[in-house]
Amino acid sequence: MLKDLDPILHSQLRLAVVSLLVSVKEAEFTYLKEKSNSTAGNLSVQIQKLKEAGYIEVEKKFKDNYPQTICKITPKGLAAFEEYVKNLKQYITKK
Amino acid sequence: METTTINKEEENLLPEESLLIINKMINSAKNKLADDGFHLIFWGWLVMLCALTQYITLKLNYDWGALVWMLLPLGGIFSAVYGYKQAKTQKVKTHIDTYLGYLWGGFLIAMFITLAFGYAHGIKSTYFFLMLLYGMATFISGGILNFKPLIFGSLFSFVFAILSVFLGDIDQFLCISAALLCSYIIPGHLLKSKFKSQQYA
Numbered sequence: 001m002l003k004d005l006d007p008i009l010h011s012q013l014r015l016a017v018v019s020l021l022v023s024v025k026e027a028e029f030t031y032l033k034e035k036s037n038s039t040a041g042n043l044s045v046q047i048q049k050l051k052e053a054g055y056i057e058v059e060k061k062f063k064d065n066y067p068q069t070i071c072k073i074t075p076k077g078l079a080a081f082e083e084y085v086k087n088l089k090q091y092i093t094k095k
Numbered sequence: 096m097e098t099t100t101i102n103k104e105e106e107n108l109l110p111e112e113s114l115l116i117i118n119k120m121i122n123s124a125k126n127k128l129a130d131d132g133f134h135l136i137f138w139g140w141l142v143m144l145c146a147l148t149q150y151i152t153l154k155l156n157y158d159w160g161a162l163v164w165m166l167l168p169l170g171g172i173f174s175a176v177y178g179y180k181q182a183k184t185q186k187v188k189t190h191i192d193t194y195l196g197y198l199w200g201g202f203l204i205a206m207f208i209t210l211a212f213g214y215a216h217g218i219k220s221t222y223f224f225l226m227l228l229y230g231m232a233t234f235i236s237g238g239i240l241n242f243k244p245l246i247f248g249s250l251f252s253f254v255f256a257i258l259s260v261f262l263g264d265i266d267q268f269l270c271i272s273a274a275l276l277c278s279y280i281i282p283g284h285l286l287k288s289k290f291k292s293q294q295y296a
Contacts, residue, residue: 010108012116019120024189031186035123063183085117091110 005091008053009084013038013046018081021056021073029069047071055080124187130195130240132286133181134174135233139279141170143272150268194239202232219259222267226256226274233278242289244282251277 009015016036021027033043047069050056055077059070073081145163152160185192205228213221230252237245255274259267 010113012108012112015108015113015116016120019117020124023121023124024187025193026188028186034186035120084113088110088113092114 003087003090005087006080006084008049008055009080011046013042014050015084017043017046017050017071018055018073018077021071022078022081026070026072029071032071050077053077053080124189130236130286131290132283133177134199135245135279135283136287137170137174137177139275139283141166143275143280146268146272146275150265150272153265153268191239195236198232198235198239202228218264219267222271223256223259226252226259226271229274229278230256233282237282240286242282242286244285245278248278248282 009018013036016038017032020032020035029040029043029047032038032047033040036043038046047056047058051058054074057072057074059072061068061070145166148163149160152158206225209221209224209228213224230249233245233249233252237243237247237249252274255270255277259270262270
């Protein structure tokens with residue numbers, strides 16, 4: 001039987017953010033915005049959802065008097081991503 | 096955890112689209128070369144300049160040659176400031192950055208110990224170990240960055256380390272200059288040009 005896909009990850013922008021964070025150690029908000037080609041407002045909302053799910057850690061600090069948001073994937077987020085990819089492959093092979 | 100089927104998803108993402116997003120994002124994050132070669136070029140030229148100056152002054156019987164090594168602490172400050180500024184402009188920190196940081200941090204500790212205490216075994220063993228350290232650090236860096244010229248260049252440091260055993264004290268400076276040229280300067284410039292070309296790609 002096919003497993004349901006995780007709704008937190010099954011969203012274009014949230015999936016893009018998690019995929020980027022899987023590949024790096026940590027990334028600034030501006031980097032994620034640039035790579036995912038999203039708007040700041042939408043990205044903020046999706047980052048908050050990922051944070052609430054415990055998939056990413058968000059650290060806010062100041063750099064040269066400007067606020068800086070740094071995101072990092074958590075072990076829970078990494079496990080969810082791996083499970084999502086596994087289930088996705090099942091969907092594709094069963095088609 | 097709350098789950099839903101793919102067809103009821105808010106954005107109606109198809110599995111193929113999801114895989115495409117994952118693939119695209121992972122590729123865009125990983126395909127950048129993580130090093131601009133600055134430290135290899137800077138330290139390669141600086142230490143080679145010092146070693147060659149000392150070699151020439153010793154050959155000409157001048158006794159001020161050793162003073163040129165006083166440039167190294169100044170180089171350390173300049174290099175640290177450059178690294179600090181570079182880190183401040185970086186929007187992303189990769190695992191490669193972390194590995195390279197630990198590698199060169201360990202290299203610096205080993206190099207200081209060799210320079211501070213190696214003299215107990217004579218100048219020849221000091222330079223022998225320095226060249227081994229140059230070779231090892233650049234060999235591993237080349238592997239981490241997947242940059243073949245650096246891996247190939249690092250082998251010359253090992254060769255010159257062996258060669259130095261058969262040469263006299265003064266010739267050690269020539270040997271270390273050649274090791275720096277092959278393991279630092281040439282691969283450093285090649286790394287810089289590859290880094291620049293990907294910036295404009």
